[in-house]
Amino acid sequence: MQGDRMLKLLRGYAFYGRNLLGGKIVNNVLDFLAFMDYRILMLLSMWHPDATTRIKLLRKRGVQISEKAWVDLGVWIEMTTPQHVIIEDYAKIGYGAVIYAHDASFNSVIDLPMRVVTTRIGYNAAIGARSLILPGVTVGEHSGVMPGSVVTKDVRPLTIVGGVPAEEMFSAVDLGLAWQEDVIAHPEKYYDHPNPARAPSTPVDHLVKWRKMDVKVRDWTELRTGTPFDYILDAKFKKESPAGGASPEEERQAGEGGGEETGDGST
DSSP states (O other): OHHHHHHHHHHHHHHHHHHHHHHHHHHHHHHHHHHHOHHHHHHHHHHOSOHHHHHHHHHHHTOEEOTTOEEOTTOEEOSSOGGGEEEOTTOEEOTTOEEOOEEOTTTTTSSOOOEEOOEEEOTTOEEOTTOEEOTTOEEOTTOEEOTTOEEOSOBOTTEEEETTTTEEEEEHHHHHHHHHHHHHHOGGGOEEOOOTTSOSOOTTGGGOOTTTTTOOOEEGGGOOOSSTHHHHHHHHHHHHSTTOOOOHHHHHHHHHHSOOOOTTSOO
């Protein structure tokens, strides 16, 4: 059994090492291409496989984006006047979102000037996938935009908007409380994930009580990709657990074959 575990670890580290080396080579090649050709820089700021590098390339283009922000793949951020887009700390931009800071609609068909205004995504705000943020909009702190929305006016802090055009739907507080209620009611659907894009604090932290209630959600390490790298994650968990215990996945499988857990933790 020990030999089988060691073999799995060797496979995992070989897979991990190969991908680290390949990633460094690919990143260096892509960085050189972006340096040589601005058109490629534009594309790589959207599609570079590394999230940290996407932010670095957006900054090279002139976007005023925090290094603590998070930008998904396929996000199109203002080509003509990128310096007029501001993305603050811990803001999160979902897949395929579009953010503009200029309007040349009339300028392109009649002798009228192009309008350029600042568009701002506030601290810890979240923009859903495929959303469109129009020029001059400010998305307030701790607010959210539902996927597929078209935002034509400012979004107040701690507010969730959605639709075409986007309108206020509910407060971020109400959404968070409803989410927490569902966590308590259906913990089996949820995974405890230490998300690095999460802000260190928010105005509503005092309302988040599910941990104090000792609600047992699942561990994010159960979400496996099926690659040999998973063996390393399992080994790391066993090393860090108090008694070198089973991984969350092994515990879950054991639980499916055993008795149900009672409220006091006994079986």
